[in-house]
Amino acid sequence: AQKITQTQPGMFVQEKEAVTLDCTYDTSDQSYGLFWYKQPSSGEMIFLIYQGSYDEQNATEGRYSLNFQKARKSANLVISASQLGDSAMYFCAMREEYNFNKFYFGSGTKLNVKP
């Protein structure tokens, strides 16, 4: 079974609007971490935000927030006030604490911000 599922291969959003990128995960561990990375067309992988499984509050980093719904095993990324520079691939990832700390990545969502 897929550990990380991103069901939106591509999305469009108007500049200055908010957008939600979906991510669901599969684990039987109680302790795990969830991450989002951004990959612009230049290719580098940029860490955006982290949510721990025991964190009670949703993580926020500037314009990024993570909508963590533990019971539904979802960890959606919300980008507020989209900018043209937000156009990129976005990857959701998970680390299971008791699985040798390996990272599992989703297949990504390509976000296009329209002017």
Place this chain on the structure above:
Amino acid sequence: DADVTQTPRNRITKTGKRIMLECSQTKGHDRMYWYRQDPGLGLQLIYYSFDVKDINKGEISDGYSVSRQAQAKFSLSLESAIPNQTALYFCATSDTGDRGQDTQYFGPGTRLTVL
């Protein structure tokens, strides 16, 4: 200067050639990783190392080998390159962090083409 560097950034080689990709980091992290990225598949883990004397196979280690020469250096070798190893290769580093999040930080990637 970048915290995680990879050399070369681009490489074109022929089937059957031996090739080495190098990764260096100045973050002081103990943990290092090698991934490959194919279009539509996200990232797949090739090898990982939790310290200089610890090397572990990832999901897709066949056809690859690694060497952890020092805490800061982790090299990936393709002993006899084949065309389906054409991909974007990433090195990453991590440490436990103050919240145990073990965030991975990526190098800029090496684009490898095997003809």
